[in-house]
Amino acid sequence: MSNFIQQLIYGLADGSILALAALGFVLIYKATGVINFAQGEFLLVGAYMFYTAFVVFNLPLLLAVVFGVVVATVIGVLVERLILRPMVGENPISIIMVTIGLSMLLNALVQAFYGTSPKSQPALLPRSSIEVLGATVPLNRIFAVVIAAIVLTAFTIFFRKSRHGIAMRAVADDQQAAMTMGISVRRIFAMAWALAAISALIAGVLLGDISAVDQNVAAFGLLVFPVVILGGLDSVPGTIVGGLTVGLLTQFTAGYLDGGLATVIPYIALVLILLVRPYGIFGEIRIERV
Amino acid sequence: MAATSTGIHHRSYTSELRLRATKAEYFRLGLMTALLLVLPFVLDNFWLSQINLIMIAVIGAVGLNILVGYTGQISLGQGGFMAVGAYSSAILSDRIGLPTPLAIIFAVLLTAAVGVFFGLPGLRLKGLYLAIATLASQMIIEFIIRRWSWLTEGAGYINVDRFEFLGFQVGNREVFEQQWYWILTILAVLTVITARNIFRTGLGRSFMAVRDQDIAAEAIGVNLTRAKLTAFAVSSGFVGLAGSLTAHYSEVVSWEKFTLDVSILYLAMIIVGGLGSIAGAVYGAIFMTLLPEVIRRVANALESSMPFLADQLPAVQNAAFGVIIIAFLIFEPRGLDRIWQRMKDYFKYWPFRY
Numbered sequence: 001m002s003n004f005i006q007q008l009i010y011g012l013a014d015g016s017i018l019a020l021a022a023l024g025f026v027l028i029y030k031a032t033g034v035i036n037f038a039q040g041e042f043l044l045v046g047a048y049m050f051y052t053a054f055v056v057f058n059l060p061l062l063l064a065v066v067f068g069v070v071v072a073t074v075i076g077v078l079v080e081r082l083i084l085r086p087m088v089g090e091n092p093i094s095i096i097m098v099t100i101g102l103s104m105l106l107n108a109l110v111q112a113f114y115g116t117s118p119k120s121q122p123a124l125l126p127r128s129s130i131e132v133l134g135a136t137v138p139l140n141r142i143f144a145v146v147i148a149a150i151v152l153t154a155f156t157i158f159f160r161k162s163r164h165g166i167a168m169r170a171v172a173d174d175q176q177a178a179m180t181m182g183i184s185v186r187r188i189f190a191m192a193w194a195l196a197a198i199s200a201l202i203a204g205v206l207l208g209d210i211s212a213v214d215q216n217v218a219a220f221g222l223l224v225f226p227v228v229i230l231g232g233l234d235s236v237p238g239t240i241v242g243g244l245t246v247g248l249l250t251q252f253t254a255g256y257l258d259g260g261l262a263t264v265i266p267y268i269a270l271v272l273i274l275l276v277r278p279y280g281i282f283g284e285i286r287i288e289r290v
Numbered sequence: 291m292a293a294t295s296t297g298i299h300h301r302s303y304t305s306e307l308r309l310r311a312t313k314a315e316y317f318r319l320g321l322m323t324a325l326l327l328v329l330p331f332v333l334d335n336f337w338l339s340q341i342n343l344i345m346i347a348v349i350g351a352v353g354l355n356i357l358v359g360y361t362g363q364i365s366l367g368q369g370g371f372m373a374v375g376a377y378s379s380a381i382l383s384d385r386i387g388l389p390t391p392l393a394i395i396f397a398v399l400l401t402a403a404v405g406v407f408f409g410l411p412g413l414r415l416k417g418l419y420l421a422i423a424t425l426a427s428q429m430i431i432e433f434i435i436r437r438w439s440w441l442t443e444g445a446g447y448i449n450v451d452r453f454e455f456l457g458f459q460v461g462n463r464e465v466f467e468q469q470w471y472w473i474l475t476i477l478a479v480l481t482v483i484t485a486r487n488i489f490r491t492g493l494g495r496s497f498m499a500v501r502d503q504d505i506a507a508e509a510i511g512v513n514l515t516r517a518k519l520t521a522f523a524v525s526s527g528f529v530g531l532a533g534s535l536t537a538h539y540s541e542v543v544s545w546e547k548f549t550l551d552v553s554i555l556y557l558a559m560i561i562v563g564g565l566g567s568i569a570g571a572v573y574g575a576i577f578m579t580l581l582p583e584v585i586r587r588v589a590n591a592l593e594s595s596m597p598f599l600a601d602q603l604p605a606v607q608n609a610a611f612g613v614i615i616i617a618f619l620i621f622e623p624r625g626l627d628r629i630w631q632r633m634k635d636y637f638k639y640w641p642f643r644y
Contacts (some may be wrong), residue, residue: 035418086620092417093364097561098619100554105612111600112605212625225422233418266431274411274423 005135007255008248009162013141013210014150015247020203021220022227023155023237024196030172030234031192034084035094039200040221041110046072046201047208047217048110048119055121068201076197077190084193107218118214125209144206151202152240159236164191172234181267223250226266230273232283241281307490326479330471331601335371338467340583345474346535349481351559352568353528356485358557359566360494361521362501363412367424367569368483369552370408370431371526375533376543377441380448382537390538391454398527398536404431405526406519416504428550435545445545450537477535481528485568488524497521501566531564558611562618564627573626582607 025039036042049071053064057091083102087095159165170178171188179185200221207217228244231238246266252260279285300306310316330338350372357363379397384389388396412420435441453460454474461467486493488494496517499507518532537543558566563574576579585607589599599606622628 007638026511035421063542083616083620090619090623091362092421093358093565094561094619094623096364096421096609098616100557101612101615101619104554104608105616108605108607108609108612112602112609119394174603177424225425231421260433260437264429267429271411271423274415274419274426278414278419 002135003255005133006137007251009132009135009137009141009145010255011248011251012244013144013247014251015244016145016152016240017203017206017243018215018220018227018247019221019243020148020199020206020241022224022231022243023152023236024199024203025224025228026234026236026239027168027192027199029228030236031168032080032189034082034087034099035092035167035198035233036108037080037096037099039196039224040218041103041106042075042197043111043204043221044215044218045075045215046197046204047213048114048204050201050205051119051208051213052113052119055119057160057217061124066206069198071249072197072201073194076195079197080193085189094176094261098187103218111215115166116215118212120212121208123209124205138210140210145209147202147206151199155199156236161283168192225267226270228278228280229270232280233257234284235280235282245255252272309486309490324509326475330468335464335467340516340580342467342470342474342539344576344579345471345478346532346539347559348478348556348572349535349554350529350532351563351571351575352481352554353532355560355563355566355568355571356497356528356554357521358527359560359564359571360394360489360501361497361518361525362504363409363518363521363523364421365418365424366421366553366557367408367427367431368556368570369548371405371529371551372536373431373435373545373548373553373557374404374526374534375530375576376537377435377448378530379534380450380537380543381441382526384448384451389454390518394531394534394538396598398530401521401530402527409519409522410525412518412522422592425550428553430573432545432549435548442544448452448537449543450543452541453538471622472492474539477531479522482529482568482572489568493517493520498566515600555611558615561607561623564624564625565623567627569630570625570627573630576624581610585610617627 013105021039021043024042028034028036028039046068050064050068053059053067054061057064057067059067079102083098084095087098104125104206123140125143127138127140129136130137130142148274159169167178167183168188169193170181170183171185175185178188204217205219223246227239227242230245231240232243249265250262251268253265273280291501298311305311310319329341333341350368351412354365357365375397378400379393382396383390384395386393409426411423411582415423436543453470460466460473489498496507496512497520498523499510499512500514500517504514507517533548536547540547559574559578561574562577563572587605589603591597593600618625
């Protein structure tokens with residue numbers, strides 16, 4: 001039982017970080033129709049930017065967060081402007097490849113400047129553990145879940161209530177109609193990339209805090225694909241359900257079956273879902289007519 | 291259509307279907323052949339080994355281009371399929387004792403079958419969904435070969451015996467690269483010729499119809515299921531051949547050679563070379579295989595003035611990879627093949643501009 005509770009908390013922590021990473025992915029896909037293979041690298045860059053501000057420049061926590069957010073926004077907007085805008089109207093293969101190229105570039109830049117050895121930073125979240133139903137659970141995992149929940153709620157409220165959020169939903173729904181209503185589609189595209197980079201930054205920092213800041217952060221980012229396929233490529237609630245499911249699935253497989261199997265089980269689940277329900281649990285079903 | 295084919299008056303369908311029509315084209319073919327025949331006698335072993343790697347890459351890239359460039363089915367599973375070819379061929383020849391060529395043939399057939407299996411999701415999925423499905427197939431195959439200890443007898447790798455056929459055995463260091471050069475060149479040339487000819491047949495044209503507009507293709511009577519699965523089979527067959535040649539040429543098989551990075555490398559080859567062009571796959575294979583070596587030499591040459599380049603060589607190589615992929619997609623989405631076409635056109639029309 002205690003083992004179960006521990007697995008559960010670990011799974012939920014991983015899952016909520018995954019949900020954050022996947023949120024950025026879904027935002028980009030929904031608003032611009034681009035499938036972003038560089039989402040994992042956004043996590044990586046976010047984690048290292050925060051590390052730079054917090055440890056290398058020795059800024060206070062709040063300023064470090066602001067620094068990270070500014071850099072993430074700049075990167076997101078630049079990527080949209082310089083790399084994705086010229087690709088508008090190209091076939092999916094080219095768009096997928098351009099984001100793969102971007103992921104290689106970002107990964108290589110991080111590697112060139114910071115090397116491959118893991119970086120440790122002072123703990124942001126408390127490292128001590130508490131007893132829950134007889135299980136020892138590290139507090140930082142619980143905090144990770146809470147922070148992710150707050151951020152995801154904030155994003156949801158932003159989409160529902162704020163002017164920009166409603167404009168984003170309008171663009172995702174119908175670009176032409178949104179344009180005629182005076183919404184700047186370009187600005188929305190830039191905003192989608194910036195928000196995606198920010199949510200990836202938060203995910204990257206959380207992940208860096210509970211494990212370490214190293215290249216594995218990007219590998220973790222690859223798991224967004226099972227998440228979004230499970231939840232639906234264009235669904236924000238889907239990322240939460242998908243993220244938690246994949247997090248729990250991985251954690252329980254590692255805990256009860258086999259650690260190696262845990263790395264591949266999300267992909268097996270992915271193939272099964274694709275065969276049964278290709279558009280995910282909450283995804284929009286596209287019907288093709290000619 | 292590139293302008294190179296204008297100015298030729300066809301009087302029959304057969305003449306239009308010919309691969310080569312002008313004297314210039316025959317001249318270039320002759321030049322190519324002469325070059326291929328002379329290469330092994332003028333290059334040293336190091337450059338020959340690079341050429342050999344290029345030949346294997348040509349086979350793999352042509353295979354991938356059949357699927358991605360001609361049929362429009364994106365695949366991130368190249369590394370996995372190459373692994374299937376490499377492992378099955380190594381096991382068949384070393385452990386079961388089949389003659390090497392026979393083992394290679396069986397490996398090709400097996401890879402084609404595995405390709406069809408993982409192509410099944412492609413019947414319902416398109417574009418990005420298929421990309422993710424093939425990403426999953428890469429992960430799953432990689433996992434299987436890492437964990438299934440029977441494959442490697444627990445060692446993590448398989449040592450492959452030296453290539454042998456009917457009493458002929460590839461020799462030692464001095465002649466090794468040269469003998470492999472002939473084997474690989476012949477196979478690469480055969481692959482290119484086969485692939486070129488597939489697209490003159492109804493089957494190849496049905497592939498292209500699926501790529502251009504699948505629903506319309508179905509409406510005019512193309513059997514979508516069959517076309518897609520055949521494309522997966524043909525493509526994975528070539529990819530399996532590349533994989534098994536990798537195994538026999540390098541004489542050791544381990545899973546590190548067939549990761550997701552390999553899938554991406556091959557996709558980069560066909561993007562840089564030109565999607566939907568056999569010649570493009572060849573140019574891309576040459577370009578991408580030589581790139582790391584060229585960067586290494588440049589970095590070493592600049593070591594005194596820019597020590598950063600040489601210190602961070604792997605990162606610099608990866609960054610260059612990324613930049614090249616992005617740059618080609620933005621500035622020349624149709625790749626080196628299109629650049630070459632434009633150059634030919636320029637000289638053809640000179641001194642006129644068009």
